[in-house]
Amino acid sequence: MKYIKTSIPDVVILEPNVFGDERGFFMETFRLVEFNSECCERNFVQDNHSKSAHGILRGLHYQLENTQGKLVRVIAGEVYDVAVDMRKYSPTFGQHVGVVLSAENKKQLWVPEGFAHGFYVMSDSAEFVYKCTDYYTPEHEVSLCWNDPKLGIDWPLKGGVQPSLSEKDKTGVLLSDAPTFS
Template structure:
């Protein structure tokens, strides 16, 4: 496995070593010892799997208490995945990292606690899987506005169409009014 730094040092791209031939492929997607050595010691307590159609934007989500670190990947299709630093004490507060994750490139993204996370589906559909470091706690769930001008995230919108959002995400907070981390 290869661990690649991003513009935000705590966010990492992980590329697996893929062994393939005419029959298919094999890859190791997670090894605790390598993850701890290259990212940080974290327990993972919950795995999630979602499927979304093209143009769907999920996020930017985070939990203000019981924050979740997320190790994310795509098993079908392609998404543009985004992590936004919401740690006020961080030199990268309010900055974002965006990465294309796909079944083809097999990349993963480590999004630590203290970040808002979201993704936009660029393919016809996508299946997205992720490991979490804490349990989902709906009472602490927050959403940051996907198109906040202060963030200026460069979403690769298909045909420049507005994304499909949940009601929660349509009413998400701007960074200037959002609950953030110390």
């Protein structure tokens, strides 16, 4: 596995070694000892799996309590995945990393605690799986406005068509009004 630092050093791309031939492929997607030494020490407590249709944007979400680090990957389809630094004390506060994750490229993204996270489905559909360092607690969740101009995220919207959003994401807060981690 290759661990690739991004423009925000705490956000890391994981690129697996894939062994394949005409029969298929094999890859190791997670090894705790290696993750702890090459990325950061974490204990994962929950695995999630979602499926979304083309044009759906989920996020940008984070939890103020029971903060979640997420190790995310796509097992079918393709998404544009984004992590936004919500740590007020950080030199990269308000900045983001965006990466295409797909079943084809098999990349994973480590999104640390203190980051808002979201993704946009670029393919006909996508299946998204992720490990979390804490449990989902909806009462502590915040939805950051996906298209806040201050964030400057260049979502790859097909044909300029607005994404399909959940009700909570339609009312996401602007970065200037969002609660942060101090």
